[in-house]
Amino acid sequence: MNAYSLPAIIAFTINVSLAFLVLLDNPRQAINRWFCAFILLFALWNLSEILILNSSGYRNAVLGAQVLYRAIFLIPALFLIISYLFPAPRGAFASKPVFQIGILGVAVAVLVLSFPDFLVTVHPLPNMPSILYYEFRVRWSAPFLLSLAVAIGFFIWGTANLVHKLQYARTNREKNQIRFLLFGVVSIFLTFLFINALRRQLDQLISFYVLSTALSLLVSFFFVAAILRFRLVRLSHLISGGITYSFLSSIVLAFYFFVVRSLEESLVQIAGIRSFLVEALLILLLIMLIRPLEGRMRRTIDRLLYRDIYAYRRRFLSFTREMMSYHDRKTFFRKISHFLRNVLQIQKVLVFLRDDEQESYDLFQGARKKLSLGPDDPLVAELKRQKGPVEFYDLDHSRLRPEVLEFLKMHGIAVLVPLIHESDLLAFLALSGRKRQKGFRQEELEILGIFANEMAITLMRNRSVEQIQQEERERGRMERLAAIGQLTAGVAHEIRNPLNTIVTSAETLLRRKLDREAEEELKSYILEEAQRLDKILTDFLNLSKIRSPEVREVNLDGFLERIEYGVQVRLPENVEFSVEKEAHESVLATDPDLLEQVLINLLNNGIEAIEEAQSRQADFKGKLLLRVTERKHCWWWEVEDNGVGIPPEKQNEIFNPFFTTKPTGTGLGLSISLNIVQTLGGKIEVESEEGWTTFRVVLPKLNRKEKP
Incomplete structure (x- = not known):
């Protein structure tokens, strides 16, 4: 056994193994079959070198040398075929077996024609008679020149083909694959020429053998690197x-x-x-x-x-079981984000949730800067098409909207994970790059795909639960309002008579001559009680019956100025009030009186929350904000304050009649506001935590002739 053949033995073993790995990954794909044949040609090269270096007779060595040179001349033909199929097929005719077999047939035909002109001889190495070396001599005949021209032409054709495909590659992944293949093949070709050019310059022919077998091992490492880097199998x-x-x-x-x-x-x-x-x-x-x-x-x-992969699977399975119980949307996605950050060691998880009313996917969690994507956005369409995790560099960046692409790059997004339930994209997660690794392995992407399917089912179930809960709350509220309506009629009947008696008695008392102090005290007491009863009665009637809205066109700026003036009148010290407008329209159609009543009530509540915070902290600076935003089909009116906030356990009760968190008040203000907003065809949403509260009034866009 010749020790100089050890690199060729290792390269042969690696190449044969890789060839069958590629073939068995997907035998039906043409690229797998031809790439397997391409690698096997290099394995044949290795086998020829092994045979030459270990042959004890001239016959076997000559056979090895003949096979080696034929394999070298066939490599450009397979390279040309692969250039049309890798990384994606190009050209309908070039993808057909007729074209591929034709290219290979041309190479084989010219080799057959030039066979007599390949003169290969073997000689023992000087000072090493047990080791044979081969020498290649040619007769510069027309058949040989034709075979040489075909081999070089195929190589140049394949190289030009890859360069051309590089300009039209659809994704960054494809571009990187083409660059890597071009660099590898051209480097191997140039190294081969360089080694053969040095052959006559080397003092010892054994140095040529060392370089030649080292090149074959380098080729094997190139194939290994290509498969590992671009996950070809x-x-x-x-x-x-x-x-x-x-x-x-x-x-x-x-x-x-x-x-x-x-x-x-x-x-x-x-x-x-x-x-x-x-x-x-x-x-x-x-x-x-x-x-x-x-x-x-x-x-x-x-x-x-796969030790970490097995650990991932166990942790993902455990978390999936934990998420089987109901969680509201904010808690649901917060738990998912926290879990993915810890398990995958990533920095950010952005959540884009579908807004059914706006028909858009809005940034829900993960970043302060808002971003909204329409249902026809190229990114949304690609996620629906892929139906599984997509790496950022696999996207066609030229098709993405510039602001979306810039947003994803700014946050270092590496993988996008859609949550799809029965072909319905409910949401998608944008995961940033790893803290310690550059990318995600295929096994991790597969686990993420299974995890996304489970979370999509859970999210859909949670939405069904929320819908049922909302319907139950609405039904309960309507039942309570109906009861209040009946109560109001009875209360009005019961209270108005005593109220008339009190007023009449007060007027009579004012006409009688009594002690001045007692008379004034009695008169003030009766009037205060009468006014208080009248206020309660008025609130009852407002709660049970809201007048029909009178829709008309209103100048938005003038309406906001009126609201601002009304708030500034009662604004306490050390409180900053501001108004923001994000709208293209200058006119809106609504009932201005009803809308003003709702907004003033919400702003007054915000002021009272700030005053309570100031009572707890002397130097507290209050902030009150009114923001109006024009959406696709509706208007958002948002009132924000940095007051004491509303405890989570009370947020579902604040719209109930008579419920109040203030020491004074009837508990009817928000109930009346909700009734007015519903009469206008909208809804009220609330988000609150300690030190921050937002009430959002969502009203549909109307024209003068439409009724809410």
Whole structure:
């Protein structure tokens, strides 16, 4: 066994293993079949070198040299075919087997024609007669020149084809794959030419053998790097078996060349016996001995390579079970974000949630800067098409809106995970890059895809629960309002008579001559009570019956100035009040009196919340904001304050009649406001935590002739 052939033996083992890994990943794909053949040609190159360096006779060495040069001349043809198929097929005709077989047929035909002009001889190396070297001589005939021109032409054609495809590559991933293949193939070709050009300059021919076998090993490493970097095969299914069988086959091959062949040569020298049966028995014995090692080695490789993947699966399964109980949307996505940040070691998780009313996907959590995507946005369309996690560099950046692309780059987004339920995109998550790793492995993306499906089902179930809860709350509120309406009629009947009596008595008392102090005290007491009863009665009537809205066009700026003036009149010290407008329209259609009543009530509530915060902290600076935003189909009126906030357990009760958190008040203000907003065809939403509260009044866009 010649030690100089060891790099070629290793390269041969690697190339054969990689070729079958690529083929078995998807045998039906043309690119897999041709790429397998491409790698096998290099394996044939390696085998030829092994045969030359280890041949004891001239006949085998000449055969190896002949095969080597034929393989080298066929490589450009396969490279040209692959250039049309990788990374995606280009051209309808070029994708057909007729074209591919035709290209290979041309290469084979010119080799056959030039066969007599390939003169390969072998000679023993000086000072190393046991090692043969080959020498290639040609007759510069027309057939040989044709074969040389075809080989070089195919190589240039394939290179130009890849350069052209680089300009029209759809994604960054495809561009990187093309660049890598171009760099690798061109580098191998130039290195091959350089080594052969140095052949006559080297003092010892053995140096040429070392460089040649080193090049074959370099080619193998290039194929390994391409498969690992661009995930050309599903390594999770094949890599453990491939590594196992590559290692074991290397042991068998090395054992054959170093042990079996040595024993065979010893038997020939000592006893003059050459027995292939002895060789076969020794190899069979070795295979039987290492067979138990195969299973143990595969399990060890799985534990080493996929230890974190198994841990991921356990943690994702545990979290999925935890999320089976109901959570409101904010808690639901907060838990998901926290879990993904910890498990995947990522910095950010942005949540885009679908707004059914606006028909858009709005940024829900993860960043302060808001972003909204329409249902026809290219990013949304791509996520619906992919139906699974998509890496950022796999997107066609040229099709994305510039502001969306800039937003994703600004937050370092690496993966987008859609939450799809029955072809319905409910939301999607944007995950930033890893803290310690550059990218996500295929196994992690598969786990994320399964996780996204489970979370989409859970989100859909939560939405159904919220809808049922909302319907129950609305039904309960309507029942309470109906009861209040009946109560109001009875209360009005019961209170008005005593109220008339009190007023009449007060007027009579004012006409009688009594002690001045007692008279004034009695008169004030009766009037105060009468006014208080009248206010309660008025609130009752407002709660049970709201007049029909009178829609008319209102100047938005004038309306806001009127609201601002009304608030400034009663605004306490150390409170900043501001108005923001985000609207294209200068006129809106609404009932200004009813809308003003609602907004003034919400602003007054905000002032009272700030005053309560100031009573707890002397130097507290209050902030009150009224914001109006024009949306696609509606108007948003938002009132924000930095007061004491509303406790979470009370947020669902604040619209109930008679419920109040203030020491004074009837508890009817928000109930009346809700009735007015519903009469206008809208709704009121509230978000609050300690030190911050937002009431959002959502009203549909109307014209003068429409009724809410």
